[in-house]
Amino acid sequence: MSQDSHSSSKPFYRYFFSTDHKVIGLLYTITALFFLLCGFMLMLVMRWQLAFPGSPIPFLGRILSPNLAPNGVMTPDFYNALGAMHGTIMVFLGIVPLGVGGFGNYVLPLQIGAEDMAFPRLNLASYWFFLLGGLLMLSSFIMPGGAAQSGWTSYPPLAIINPGQTVWLFAMVMLITSSLLGAVNFLVTSFNMRAMGMKLSRLPIFVWAQIVTAFLLLLAFPPLEAASVLQLMDRIAHTSFYLPQGLVILGMRHIASGGGQPLLWQHLFWFLAHPEVYVLLLPAMGIVSEILANNTRKPLHGYNVIVGSMISIGILAFVVWAHHMFISGMSAVLSDFFLVTTMIISVPSVAILTSFVFSLRGGSIRFTTPMLFALAFLPMFGIGGLTGLPLGLTVTDIYLHDTYYIIGHFHYIVVPGSLLALMGGVYYWFPKWFGRKMNDTLGKWHFWTSLICMNGVFFPMFIQGLAGQDRRYYDPMAALHSVPTQPLHVVSSVFAGLLFLSQIPFIYNFFYSIRHGEKTDDNPWQATTLDWACPSPPPHGNFTKPIHVYHGPYEYSPVGHKADWIPQNEEILA
């Protein structure tokens, strides 16, 4: 059945309606990279306003409609729309689809020795929900009412009275549906389609990371889907799930009957959105594991610790959500509970990070391009994790909540953390995808410039946050306490511009190498896992010979063996 769609000769059908997990994986990867670029460009426009509040935007200012930017100066509403869309696009259309839909789809079936996903057509449906949801989300900029402007968190009542939110909600429902279809598929595939001998204890960490991620998506997204439908009803059917009685909006009494609770949304939203943070992170950790083991030429230190920690993170992620709500008006006694759970969840995270670091010990470290990205993930994730401490601690969060400190914190996790690791994944699996390598010199340029610029963009935010600078401010100079640190906004914006420039070698390298990169053999990294036991690129059905697994995932540098690696499917005759 998946065969016929693949043999279709028209390229459009072959690429966009293929049920082959590899084609879908690549579509996801390229689409997600495109959305990431869109989200980044929105942020560049905002960075102009933050650095030079109230001055006309160069170039763009002249073409934007006067509603959005009269005389080239953006309006507060447009700023808020850019902010909300930046957050939404980066999270739901960029990082998650790249880590799960892109890498997960391509690599997971290969690593477990499967021919395809368990439900290839569901997989295709998942991609289409994602693509259409994403395009709908982007198109909201040109719809009447414009794009959503209530932040990616969309707190009611603001989200219910603000324009643009209806399209956001429709698009979110589609994106959530896409993720749910994907999650079911990943779980069934990982548990039922493994090759002979691929015991759970022989799964590569990447697969474990995807399994935990799929559980998180499957269990956390349904409440948000329901919550989004309720918010949609509040907007279009005048229900009031989230609206209390007696609202007066800009002097007008609001017609809703009332009786609702604004905090209900926050609970439902963060019940998804905290696990979502780990959805952004775990696939990246999975990639880092693969690259580290391969380039240290030794087994990962503490396989069981890493897997156990990932599973505990997966469970604990469901009981920490209200650390985003310490000052929301929720019972202050409840905060103590979430304080404790939050501190507990930091323990497995530290365990993973230490296992990664100890994995270096005794290694024979090859500084390949993917390895640089994986190595940089460690200290960057370290900064992101450490700065989570004062935010998770109720008392210090009183002051730091909703300041730039928190923006710095989660961007460190997600940008020089996850995104850098995901980029490393592109360099690592590129030879698998296309049978060619990306250029190393350009890759190293891309790495160093990106790493420096990312720190230049986000480090200043900690200092601004400590000075009290509020987030989501159209005019950062409006607050007296933010004026002294305003020059840091300029620094941050300059680095954001440079960060944009440093992506050009990457984009060029990517497309150039598809056709002209140096040709590689099937296993250029001399890796042990099954994704390298099939041709590069793999044919339809993936493996050319039956696969039987005999070893754990990282049999590097075995004693008394002539090569320094043993593929998982290689039987050693004593």
Place this chain on the structure above:
Amino acid sequence: MKQYGWGLPLAASSYAGSIDFGIYLIHAVMILIFVIWGVFFTYLLIKYRKKTGVSAERDETHGVFKSLIPDLIVMVFEIVLIAVYAIPVWSKIKIDTPASGNVNTVAIEAQQWSWNIHYPGPDGKFGKTESKYVHFSNPIGLDYNDPAAKDDIVIANELHLPVNEPTVIELTSMDVIHSLFIPEFRLKQDAVPGMKIPVWVKPTKIGTFEISCAQLCGMAHSFMRGKVVVQSRADYDAWLKSHEPQAAQPVSASEAF
């Protein structure tokens, strides 16, 4: 000390010191951990870089337990922080709020995009408010049929407080969620429509400070500013006296709409 600069603003409330203590302590520990960790990381990268003829050694001999030592240290640090710092200080600031009425009390009704500061007047009682009475001359909808409302004072964006006395602020909102943020007091609390959330503060310095809105509340979010004037008790009383309404004019519902 400068009021604002690079770093934490001036500390001007009784609990600001305890919050700052936590922020400084955690940052010191964070930097320490990061530096030690970074040195170790760099050392590993240099020592174990690829050398021809030397193959990697598998570390089956190093127990997993050893690698959990950093985790144990972090855990102990966190348990101590929670038990002796976070829980007690949090209780002091956010749970053990004095009952309103026993101490100086004001109410704040936030709206897009201003802070309506509501003082109970000499009778110490807040008048009832209702949305149907809201009018540009009666921004929070005081019900002037209620005798307690007659002496109430409502002023936009100017919060006066007596120094060295705890004040309870009853916080609510008329439209969307806002967040009352006074950096010098290290005070932050969301104002949620439909809820009345009490917060308390004991200012320790006379001066003029800033109110910021810390929760996205729409178009003019960043311009939703107010000021806090901390005065001696005598100055505060005099200020209140000078703002008492001369003769309250009741506004009826029909007039309001």
